Amino acid sequence: xxxxxxxxxxxxxxxxxxxxxxxxxxxxxxxxxxxxxxxxxxxxxxxxxxxxxxxxxxxxxxxxxxxxxxxxxxxxxxxxxxxxxxxxxxxxxxxxxxxxxxxxxxxxxxxxxxxxxxxxxxxxxxxxxxxxxxxxxxxxxxxxxxxxxxxxxxxxxxxxxxxxxxxxxxxxxxxxxxxxxxxxxxxxxxxxxxxxxxxxxxxxxxxxxxxxxxxxxxxxxxxxxxxxxxxxxxxxxxxxxxxxxxxxxxxxxxxxxxxxxxxxxx
Numbered sequence: 433x434x435x436x437x438x439x440x441x442x443x444x445x446x447x448x449x450x451x452x453x454x455x456x457x458x459x460x461x462x463x464x465x466x467x468x469x470x471x472x473x474x475x476x477x478x479x480x481x482x483x484x485x486x487x488x489x490x491x492x493x494x495x496x497x498x499x500x501x502x503x504x505x506x507x508x509x510x511x512x513x514x515x516x517x518x519x520x521x522x523x524x525x526x527x528x529x530x531x532x533x534x535x536x537x538x539x540x541x542x543x544x545x546x547x548x549x550x551x552x553x554x555x556x557x558x559x560x561x562x563x564x565x566x567x568x569x570x571x572x573x574x575x576x577x578x579x580x581x582x583x584x585x586x587x588x589x590x591x592x593x594x595x596x597x598x599x600x601x602x603x604x605x606x607x608x609x610x611x612x613x614x615x616x617x618x619x620x621x622x623x624x625x626x627x628x629x630x631x632x633x634x635x636x637x638x639x640x641x642x643x644x645x646x647x648x649x650x651x652x653x654x655x656x657x658x659x660x661x662x663x664x665x666x667x668x669x670x671x672x673x674x675x676x677x678x679x680x681x682x683x684x685x686x687x688x689x690x691x692x693x694x695x696x697x698x
Contacts, residue, residue: 463497464492464494464497465497465498466490466491466492466494466496466497466498466542467491467492467542468490468491468542469488469489469490469491469496469500469534469536469542469543469544470488470489470491470544471486471487471488471489471532471534471544471545471546472486472487472488472489472654473486473546474544474545474546474547475546475547475661475662475663476522476532476546476547476548476549477549477550477551477555477614477661477663478510478522478524478548478549478550478551479524479550479551479552479553479554480524480525480526480527480550480551480552481523481524481525482523482524483521483522483523483524484521484522485515485519485520485521486519486520486521486522486532486546487517487519488500488518488519488534488544496518498536498537498538498539498542499536499537499538500518500534500535500536500537501514501534501535501537502514502520502532502533502534503532503533503534503535504522504530504531504532504533504548505530505531505533506528506529506530508525508526508528509524509525509526509527509528509529509530509548509550510522510523510524510525510526510530510532510548510550511523511525512532520532520534522548524550525550526550527550527551527552528549528550529547529548529549529550530548531545531546531547531548532545532546532547532548533545533546547663549663551696551697552697553697554697555614555694555695555696555697556694556695556696556697557692557693557694558606558610558612558693558694558695559584559604559691559692559693559694560584560586561606561607561610562584562604562605562606562673562693563604563605564580564581564583564584564602564603564604564605565580565602565603565605566580566592566594566601566602566603567599567600567601568594568595568596568597568600568686569594570592570593570594578590578591578592578593578687579592580592580594580602582689583602583688583689583690583691584604584690584691584692585690586690587689587690588618588657588659588689588690589621589657589689590689591620591621591687591688591689592687592688592689593620593626593685593686593687594685594686594687595684595685595686596626596677596680596683596684596685596686598678599676600676600677600680600686601674601675601676601677602674602675602677602691603639603672603673603674603675604672604673604674604675604691604693605639605671605672606671606672607671608671609637609669609670609671610669610670610671610673610693610695611666611667611668611669611670611695612635612645612666612670612673612693612694612695613663613664613665613666613667613695613696614661614662614663614664614693614694614695614696615633615646615661615662615663615691615692615693615694616659616660616661616662616690616691616692616694617653617659617660617662617688617690617691618657618658618659618660618688618689618690618691619653619655619656619657619658619660619688619689620656620657620687620688620689621656621657621689622656623683623685623687624652624653624656624681625680625681625682625683626680626681626683626685626686626687627652627653627680627681627687627688628651628677628679628680628681628686628688629649629650629651629652629678629679629680629681630648630649630650630651630677630678630679631647631648631651631675631676631677631678632644632645632646632647632648632674632675632676632678633645633646633647633662633664633673633674633675633676634673634674634676635666635668635670635672635673635674636670636671636672636673636674637670637671637672638672639671639672642672642674643668643670645664645666646662646664646666648662657689659690663696673693675691
């Protein structure tokens with residue numbers, strides 16, 4: 433009889449424990465709701481008539497639970513159409529500058545914006561008119577397989593590779609003064625820790641005294657051999673332009689496939 437009572441107590445205890453753990457297993461968790469938003473492009477340059485799709489990235493990386501609205505400060509510069517996936521398609525309609533913005537409808541602090549510039553005609557690539565120099569050359573020299581000349585050869589599948597330490601810069605020197613307010617950077621084919629993260633574009637007319645024209649921090653390249661475009665306000669002509677890499681992504685090497693300078697027709 434004692435054995436049966438003991439077994440019965442064990443069965444009752446096991447049933448209670450199973451019930452408790454089953455309840456824990458069925459516990460309801462609150463739905464994930466995004467707490468932030470960023471844009472995949474924060475410097476948008478379009479020619480009148482062009483269209484581009486801009487995507488929002490949500491934090492955490494989930495399909496958004498909130499409702500959002502896209503806005504353009506000056507609708508005479510561009511039209512927009514919101515897509516079902518919460519992206520937006522913008523169409524450039526007139527030359528000018530404005531701001532594109534996405535805002536959560538139930539919490540205005542969850543927002544992101546991009547500078548949008550529309551120009552009447554295409555930018556002119558003037559990189560080939562310049563002579564390149566660097567302060568950290570590849571071991572094979574400027575004409576090597578990964579030498580500095582690869583940075584301006586127009587081939588997205590080649591790259592410039594060199595040991596990274598401060599200071600680290602690349603210069604483009606022109607025979608005549610040029611007004612530059614737009615540039616392109618193309619990431620290398622591998623090893624994202626070699627990408628630039630923080631940098632400055634500087635201008636000079638003597639190669640010794642430099643003005644900071646554009647400064648970027650915490651930049652990333654979401655893919656390999658990916659070209660990103662950047663524009664900045666500048667109306668001064670310079671003979672020298674410098675890509676001053678303040679920090680890369682932590683690697684002992686630096687790499688980049690292309691650095692192109694462009695002028696914007698007036």
